[in-house]
Amino acid sequence: MVDHAMVGDVAALLGRGMADNPLHRVVYGTVEADAARAHARLMRVLVASPRRHVDVVEHDGTLVGVAASAPPGGCRPSSGTRLRLLAAAAPEGPRVAARLVSWTGEWARHDPAEPHVHLGPVSVDRHLRGRGIGGVLLARHTRSLDASGAVGYLETDRPEAVGFYRRFGYDVVEASDVLGVRCWFMRRAGG
Numbered sequence: 115m116v117d118h119a120m121v122g123d124v125a126a127l128l129g130r131g132m133a134d135n136p137l138h139r140v141v142y143g144t145v146e147a148d149a150a151r152a153h154a155r156l157m158r159v160l161v162a163s164p165r166r167h168v169d170v171v172e173h174d175g176t177l178v179g180v181a182a183s184a185p186p187g188g189c190r191p192s193s194g195t196r197l198r199l200l201a202a203a204a205p206e207g208p209r210v211a212a213r214l215v216s217w218t219g220e221w222a223r224h225d226p227a228e229p230h231v232h233l234g235p236v237s238v239d240r241h242l243r244g245r246g247i248g249g250v251l252l253a254r255h256t257r258s259l260d261a262s263g264a265v266g267y268l269e270t271d272r273p274e275a276v277g278f279y280r281r282f283g284y285d286v287v288e289a290s291d292v293l294g295v296r297c298w299f300m301r302r303a304g305g
């Protein structure tokens with residue numbers, strides 16, 4: 115669980131960092147400020163949930179990158195967290211809530227049955243991408259996987275992120291359309 119004082123900053127970065135992701139545009143709409151605000155409200159619940167591990171990169175005291183992950187057995191939110199997520203989505207209205215349920219349900223349907231560390235969301239502030247910050251987060255994440263021997267798993271809706279994750283040992287195990295958006299499901303072998 116992330117330090118309580120950082121929850122708001124982490125959630126805000128995840129909200130604005132992913133506002134132009136294809137699925138976010140379908141779910142929340144194409145006005146990025148609205149998508150960022152709506153998603154940040156959900157992320158505030160998710161990153162504050164007890165079993166979520168949150169790793170961050172800061173630069174000059176400012177948060178610039180975040181990688182959240184759930185330990186084996188922890189990737190499905192508890193019923194309490196699910197209720198809080200629904201409450202956080204409610205102000206966006208029933209259309210957004212229904213799309214969120216379809217999206218998360220469809221991704222959950224692909225979750226491997228084997229024990230795994232579930233990576234995501236991962237986000238680097240937009241103006242700082244391509245400078246190695248995501249690489250730092252993934253290097254730490256994969257070092258920890260290698261130390262424990264755990265299988266890694268993630269989903270992404272960004273084609274350019276697939277190559278990035280491949281660089282860290284993830285392979286695409288499946289691809290399918292969710293709400294009309296292509297998603298890739300990636301696994302990293304355990305030790």
Ligand SMILES: CC(C)(COP(=O)(O)OP(=O)(O)OC[C@H]1O[C@@H](n2cnc3c(N)ncnc32)[C@H](O)[C@@H]1OP(=O)(O)O)[C@@H](O)C(=O)NCCC(=O)NCCS
Nearest residue numbers: 236237238243244245246247248249270272274275277278
């Ligand atoms: C994917 C992401 C975390 C990578 O972080 P980063 O700090 O830009 O990564 P690095 O600088 O270490 O490495 C750059 C790599 O990321 C890829 N990348 C993916 N999206 C990118 C973007 N929008 N801008 C720049 N590089 C991007 C580059 O193609 C490059 O891949 P390569 O190593 O195979 O050439 C970051 O671009 C991001 O936050 N994207 C938006 C949110 C998202 O889609 N997250 C992943 C899906 S859950």
